[in-house]
Amino acid sequence: SYELTQPLSVSVALGQTARITCGGNNIGSKNVHWYQQKPGQAPVLVIYRDSNRPSGIPERFSGSNSGNTATLTISRAQAGDEADYYCQVWDSSTDVVFGGGTKLTVL
């Protein structure tokens, strides 16, 4: 079965750039989607198909995907960006797969 690996936590200083990685075997050949989940709330799609932002998501959120690593980048991090972030792919053998999630702390 296909697996996605995320760091448990990432910290970033206020106003700096945060990078959250999602590792998987040849993940660059798949489309990666990213969700933000704040405490007590439902997940929200922030990036789809590697690098596309849904309407309403700030330009500060961007994504890339190559080789064995996909990356969610949050520029000019704000206190309101503190949340858990999950990557997700669709795999032919296991259907939908989520990463384990990364807790982003803004210092």
Added chain:
Amino acid sequence: QVQLVQSGAEVKKPGASVKVSCKASGYTFTSYGISWVRQAPGQGLEWMGWISAYNGNTNYAQKLQGRVTMTTDTSTSTAYMELRSLRSDDTAVYYCARVDSSGGDSWFDPWGQGTLVTVSS
């Protein structure tokens, strides 16, 4: 706006069944699928399966095969998820989400607000 509204919290005993509803609005219900995702307390997201609102075709996660049934009622734009033979480790928040897809790829947007299902004797 596109919105999914789920039914309220449930408390069930081990061995019982639960049925959670998800009412869609703001889009053509039969043009998209609905997926169900659950999240145990303090844990990550677990995909449970999905249903086509167009023709009712389903695809369930292997782990839940035989215990879960997903259905839709197109007359009310509502999706349902029933989970049987509940165990304590089924305690979780259950989310529905609209499935966006292209070329065999799928992502979820938006999500319902979640329904807490507690399994306890």
